[in-house]
Amino acid sequence: MAAITGHTRLYAILGDPILQVRTPELFNALMAGRGADAVMVPMHVPAPMLASAVGVLRGVANLGGFIATVPHKSAMLGLCDAASDRARAVGAANAFRRTPDGRIEGEMLDGVGFVRGLQREGVEPEGREVFLAGAGGAAKAIAFALAEAGVRALRIWNRTPDKALEIAERLRRAGHGLPVTVATSDPSGCDLVVNATSLGLRADDALPLGAERLTPGQIVAEVIMKPSVTPLLAAAQARGCRICPGAPMLDCQIELMADFMGAPR
Amino acid sequence: MAAITGHTRLYAILGDPILQVRTPELFNALMAGRGADAVMVPMHVPAPMLASAVGVLRGVANLGGFIATVPHKSAMLGLCDAASDRARAVGAANAFRRTPDGRIEGEMLDGVGFVRGLQREGVEPEGREVFLAGAGGAAKAIAFALAEAGVRALRIWNRTPDKALEIAERLRRAGHGLPVTVATSDPSGCDLVVNATSLGLRADDALPLGAERLTPGQIVAEVIMKPSVTPLLAAAQARGCRICPGAPMLDCQIELMADFMGAPR
Numbered sequence: 125m126a127a128i129t130g131h132t133r134l135y136a137i138l139g140d141p142i143l144q145v146r147t148p149e150l151f152n153a154l155m156a157g158r159g160a161d162a163v164m165v166p167m168h169v170p171a172p173m174l175a176s177a178v179g180v181l182r183g184v185a186n187l188g189g190f191i192a193t194v195p196h197k198s199a200m201l202g203l204c205d206a207a208s209d210r211a212r213a214v215g216a217a218n219a220f221r222r223t224p225d226g227r228i229e230g231e232m233l234d235g236v237g238f239v240r241g242l243q244r245e246g247v248e249p250e251g252r253e254v255f256l257a258g259a260g261g262a263a264k265a266i267a268f269a270l271a272e273a274g275v276r277a278l279r280i281w282n283r284t285p286d287k288a289l290e291i292a293e294r295l296r297r298a299g300h301g302l303p304v305t306v307a308t309s310d311p312s313g314c315d316l317v318v319n320a321t322s323l324g325l326r327a328d329d330a331l332p333l334g335a336e337r338l339t340p341g342q343i344v345a346e347v348i349m350k351p352s353v354t355p356l357l358a359a360a361q362a363r364g365c366r367i368c369p370g371a372p373m374l375d376c377q378i379e380l381m382a383d384f385m386g387a388p389r
Numbered sequence: 390m391a392a393i394t395g396h397t398r399l400y401a402i403l404g405d406p407i408l409q410v411r412t413p414e415l416f417n418a419l420m421a422g423r424g425a426d427a428v429m430v431p432m433h434v435p436a437p438m439l440a441s442a443v444g445v446l447r448g449v450a451n452l453g454g455f456i457a458t459v460p461h462k463s464a465m466l467g468l469c470d471a472a473s474d475r476a477r478a479v480g481a482a483n484a485f486r487r488t489p490d491g492r493i494e495g496e497m498l499d500g501v502g503f504v505r506g507l508q509r510e511g512v513e514p515e516g517r518e519v520f521l522a523g524a525g526g527a528a529k530a531i532a533f534a535l536a537e538a539g540v541r542a543l544r545i546w547n548r549t550p551d552k553a554l555e556i557a558e559r560l561r562r563a564g565h566g567l568p569v570t571v572a573t574s575d576p577s578g579c580d581l582v583v584n585a586t587s588l589g590l591r592a593d594d595a596l597p598l599g600a601e602r603l604t605p606g607q608i609v610a611e612v613i614m615k616p617s618v619t620p621l622l623a624a625a626q627a628r629g630c631r632i633c634p635g636a637p638m639l640d641c642q643i644e645l646m647a648d649f650m651g652a653p654r
Contacts, residue, residue: 125390128417128428130406130407142395142450144395148394149394166394166399172448173448176444177448179445180445183437183441185433
């Protein structure tokens with residue numbers, strides 16, 4: 125990347141922990157590719173500090189925006205000065221831009237980036253019946269983005285059904301009319317199968333869904349970025365399914381984030 | 390420079406305005422030369438935000454430290470958790486390190502960097518009689534660093550004599566026994582002549598001291614970095630003096646700053 129000077133536009137990612145983040149590397153590579161004078165740095169901000177950190181970032185005049193990651197995405201919704209309808213419906217936001225007058229505006233791009241990544245791989249969710257494993261923050265964002273993309277129906281599997289029901293209720297309240305069911309771990313009959321849990325991050329994790337019921341013709345997509353081929357994806361591949369690893373989804377989200385934050389083009 | 394990841398150690402420079410700062414470029418080049426995973430970014434922080442910004446930086450766990458520039462150097466002395474004897478004596482600090490438990494410790498390296506720069510050019514201030522033009526923040530820091538370096542006597546010229554007298558009084562209170570006089574703009578008889586005013590930044594500035602009285606054998610040093618050869622240095626050169634431009638002084642200060650902030654070696 126080019127030298128950082130007093131003219132360089134500043135971006136940050138706030139999280140706790142911070143070591144795992146890949147966004148600065150991808151964002152800075154995108155800016156370097158554009159020949160743009162902008163840099164993103166990691167900021168390890170613990171949860172009790174978040175509100176005052178946002179207060180300060182409001183006043184940092186050369187700041188273009190910032191990204192919030194675990195555990196700040198829900199809390200940020202209450203700390204920003206404006207949020208998109210989507211962010212409010214999901215109940216969380218991850219991308220924030222700073223307006224010239226020091227307002228912080230939030231958007232939720234987690235799910236949208238995931239769906240955009242699928243589309244770039246040639247997988248169009250519109251009209252499909254989708255099986256979604258998980259009902260945490262990532263699952264919620266993906267559920268909304270899938271609904272926006274026009275999926276025919278959504279089947280959610282989560283060990284705690286209440287959280288899956290909450291997603292269904294949030295979708296309904298946001299005016300998405302698609303049928304949402306809370307079901308078992310069996311993905312049979314769905315066109316598109318998505319893991320939005322963290323199961324697969326560690327080698328000894330259980331599979332996030334009933335992979336033994338997968339059949340050829342199903343597409344299995346993953347939110348986990350490392351390992352690239354999770355045990356779920358390996359099982360899916362062995363059963364003749366097409367697989368979509370998680371890493372390209374983040375690459376895709378970077379451009380959405382940069383555009384939302386008004387990063388130089 | 391290398392890619393910024395979640396592991397990259399974070400440094401910042403706080404100022405208002407910020408466009409003019411050269412420290413990030415020099416610091417990042419130093420880190421790149423060392424193969425160190427650290428980055429310094431500019432943060433445009435207006436004065437009313439400084440206290441809350443410092444409060445937040447205390448809690449940013451991956452922050453190694455920061456530099457304060459105009460107009461924050463004096464105010465920072467009251468905002469950090471500890472300051473060196475030198476910083477307290479000068480009444481300002483410009484380099485800050487963050488301890489693992491979130492304390493901010495301040496040091497004043499402006500003058501020390503200037504003197505170290507002179508020494509690197511082969512100019513040893515010890516035992517010399519010095520003429521110092523200016524009595525602002527830079528002049529004050531340089532006066533202390535020259536006293537520490539063992540100059541024989543200091544003659545200060547400033548349009549407002551009260552500020553020059555204040556430096557003399559601060560030096561006395563800090564236990565520096567050298568004779569300090571507040572004098573006219575005539576540098577006659579001094580071995581080393583230093584401009585610590587901002588006169589010379591703009592093409593139509595008046596000369597900061599009576600350059601027509603300079604004689605061969607005198608050394609004339611400058612704090613101004615741009616232009617490299619100021620009208621004062623040009624006049625000094627024309628009168629047969631050795632000259633020391635300002636830019637190498639900042640280069641020299643960067644290493645002192647990096648070491649104080651505990652930047653990777």
